[in-house]
Amino acid sequence: MRGMILAAGEGTRLRPLTFARPKALVPVLTVPIMANLVRWLRAFGVTELAANLWYRGADIERFFGDGSAFGVSLTYLHEDEPHGTAGAVKLMADFLCALDDTFVVVGCDELIDLDLAAMLRFHRERSALVTISLALVDDPREFGVVQLADDGRIVGFIEKPRHWAQGHALVNSGVYLLEPEVVRRIPDGFYDFGRQLFPALVAEGAPIYGFVSDGYWNDIGHIGNYWGANIAALHKRVILHECPLREVAPCVFIHPSAQVADTARLVPPCAIGAATVVDEGAIVGGETVVGDGCRIGRGAVVERSILWSHTSIAPGTHLANCIVTDGCFIASDEPLRHAVIVGQNPFHFS
Structure with missing residues (x-):
């Protein structure tokens, strides 16, 4: 299985930290976030990786090089302008779909304890077109809510509700398993997974599923989450790979x-x-x-x-x-x- 790490974003919500480093290289317990992700993917046998670069992409490429120091091979997509999460995957279609097999996509700012092998089994047992990792949170207003049928099929999304009084909710935690057919449904230009592609697939009744994980997850989207990630690592609530x-x-x-x-x-x-x-x-x-x-x-x-x-x-x-x-x-x-x-x-x- 091949994989892609989405690393082109400016990390505006992490400013001013991302004036100093791109968000992929912001450290948790001294380890850059994306370095931990690369090692996590490698632990599950995903060693052929791509990453899209835009904001401070040269810093990321200098740090990781060809990936060999991390036990993987890395191919880079240098974007002259952002194409969105799905748009970037479309541009890497030749690489991601070369094996005509399931591939994985993850954001560079995810600190996650997820059993990717179990998620892949879940995906294949259901002949899913897309499987999205899900996490249970107390307050989904920052993320949006994913609605599931009893069999795990996604039946709807509620985008960042302004008010939420229904207790815990499932949210998208940023790891996607995709079949090559999905890429053919992504138009050229800017296109987003969460706001455009996934809702469109649900609306047409495509087999898109949610895999619920009870492991640690933090998207490190803002400074409060960044504090939380370091504190969680210090208290051993999340273990960094090869720290x-x-x-x-x-x-x-x-x-x-x-x-x-x-x-x-x-x-x-x-x-x-x-x-x-x-x-x-x-x-x-x-x-x-x-x-x-x-x-x-x-x-x-x-x-x-x-x-x-x-x-x-x-x-x-x-x-x-x-x-x-x-x-x-x-x-x-x-x-x-x-x-x-x-x-x-x-x-x-x-």
Whole structure:
């Protein structure tokens, strides 16, 4: 089975973070979101992948290259303008349909614990044209509601209801299994799966099904979800594939190359990335992630914050409830709280 990762979007709801990196490379527990997706797909035998690129696509291509470092092969679609989720798949039809077999499509910002093999069995047992992964949420107003028949067939969609008082609801969680025939139903130009293709298929009575998963799911669509994804990873509610950090104490994750002074204090849950130095008397945690190549100065305090790579916190500085992107130097005599700090230095590839 081949697959495609949708990675062309600007990530406008994640701004200002996506001024610093494309959303595919925004890190969770130091691991770029799309890197975790690639490894998840590979774990289920999907090793021939495509990705569409537009916004900061060169960053994504430089990071992943031909995919060999991740155990896959990657083919890129460079879009000169966005074509929508379905429109991009249409442009990659020759690649995706070459095997005349089911293929998988997933958004680059999904942090998901889904049994893809079980979903594929479900899809084939029902001779489905399309199967959409579904998750149960408390408030579907941000996502829209998927309505199912008893056999799992999708019978309707309610697009982002303004008011919802009916309790839990099933929503589209962003993984699609598609048959090659679907591609022939996508017109040229801009076309969207959720808003256009899927409702049209349901209206005509096509066999489109929903696969309900009770595993973790977060679409990391905005900064609140981004916080939630990191906290879930720190508390081990979701496991990242091949995360380079090691759990050295309950919910304390450290890369083997990090250096933590004997007098520094790590308060769980927290994570320390590769080649990061935590100096004497510094305090890190709880619910804090410090990325690769950072330095936490003597006596500094970093709590409930996320630092990306190559950022330095000056001695004595106090940071709380902040996100700091790549390559920043933070020094302050007063505590810094509830801030998103975006540096001008480029993302460091390693």
